Amino acid sequence: MEATVPEEPEARQLSMFSKIRSNLAAATALLRLPSQVSTLAQTVQETRNDINRIEMMLWHHKRIGDALDEIRNDLAVMRTDDLPEIRIRAKRAHEAAMQARLLHNAGLRARLEMVAKAGRGRTLPAPTPYTFDDKLGELARAFPRAYPIWIEAFERGRREYEAAPALNLAVEGHTVADHFRGYLAPFMSGSVLDIGCGPQVLPSYLRGFPDAAVAGLDPLSGAERRDFQFVRGLAEFLPWPDDSFDVTLFATSLDHVLSLDWALDEVCRVLRPGGFCIVWAGLIEGAKPYDPLAEDVAALDDYHLFHFSDETLRETFKSRFELLENTLFIENNAFYTFVRRS
Structure with a gap:
């Protein structure tokens, strides 16, 4: 036999x-x-x-x-x-x-x-400082229609974060943030950049990952002391050198940028080839594609110029990234893992 x-x-x-x-x-x-x-x-x-x-x-x-x-x-x-x-x-x-x-x-x-x-064991590169207001000026000149609407939404969001952090930030006890932490676990080693990390000392989904060297960026200054390298800045202008990170994160922050193209171009630049971009997004069925240069650009609510549907989010990433996996959780919260194309 x-x-x-x-x-x-x-x-x-x-x-x-x-x-x-x-x-x-x-x-x-x-x-x-x-x-x-x-x-x-x-x-x-x-x-x-x-x-x-x-x-x-x-x-x-x-x-x-x-x-x-x-x-x-x-x-x-x-x-x-x-x-x-x-x-x-x-x-x-x-x-x-x-x-x-x-x-x-x-x-x-x-x-x-x-x-x-x-x-493992990778050290974070030093960011190149820039003046936050100068970068806001660049956005205003590049997107003259959308910028005034966006900056007004940004200011409303800032006031809301300061008034009710437990309802709006990834702090202890935030149920979906706890799920996101579990989702992140296999990826959290090497150098990690959290884009839109919020004003708190440490987002709850980043707790307990000793193998990861974490940097964060947010337009809100927030806490004086941070448990990671922090830069006040914008997703459209990441102040780190090329190929600096193994992983980048957007935890409910990608739908607050002014220019998706600029932000994702920057992510591609600072990610190493084969690096991961992980996104936690709230999905709205039927959401339309977004263009900050469109003549009819307008606010959809007090805090957003656009929302994502599953289709528009995938379309936004597909020219630069390959989708590795995605998971839909409760209340239309979805987690995606994209891999940077070489």
């Missing part, structure tokens, strides 16, 4: 990683229960505090797959007016999704290990 050729370790790892991604996709899909179940959003909202306390542990992928099959079967026969069952099934689906995310992070970490090793 012909001997069975053992599967190579790399092939086994890729096979396992493929199964983990499949389970993650299935779990995420289960969170999008039929629209007629009107209590779903409220149910998930009520359970997410419980989900936050799930220990960071690895679950065997078959166990997750079996749980998802059971949930699928239950959902197929569930009556939409059966509120107790809806609550139970929604909670189990959310837990399965979070467990699959932990497995996915473990697989992704293995895949990124060689990249991470290259970045």
Whole structure:
């Protein structure tokens, strides 16, 4: 009888990683229960505090797959007016999704290990200081229609941040920020730049990553003491040399820039080839493409000249980056990982 050729370790790892991604996709899909179940959003909202306390542990992928099959079967026969069952099934689906995310992070970490090793021990380059008001002047001259609207929205946002930081910033207890911290975990080594880091001492999603050398940039001066290298500046003008960072982050900040093209050009410049740009964005279905030079440019609300939909965000990045993965969480919060094209 012909001997069975053992599967190579790399092939086994890729096979396992493929199964983990499949389970993650299935779990995420289960969170999008039929629209007629009107209590779903409220149910998930009520359970997410419980989900936050799930220990960071690895679950065997078959166990997750079996749980998802059971949930699928239950959902197929569930009556939409059966509120107790809806609550139970929604909670189990959310837990399965979070467990699959932990497995996915473990697989992704293995895949990124060689990249991470290259970045460990890296020191941050020194930024080149610039005058903040001078850069505002450059934006005003380049975008004469959009700039007055944008700077007014910026000032309103600044006042709101100062008045109610717990409601508007990634501080301790912010549920989605805690999810984002878990999402970031496989990528947090080497040199990291948080663009739009906010005025706090340290954003809660950056806690506990000793392998990462972190720099941050924000137009708000904020705290006098920071737990990382900080520069007051604009995403359109990053004051670091070319190829300075392994990872860049936008945590609900990308939809506050004036020029997406300028900001992403700068990200490409300071990222090393193959580096990651990770985005946490609030999505608005049907959001339109944004052009700061358009004649009809206008504010959409008190704080934004534009919003993202999934389609417009992907389109914004596709000429410069390759999409590695994305995950939709509750309340239209989505996390994306893009890889800089060489």
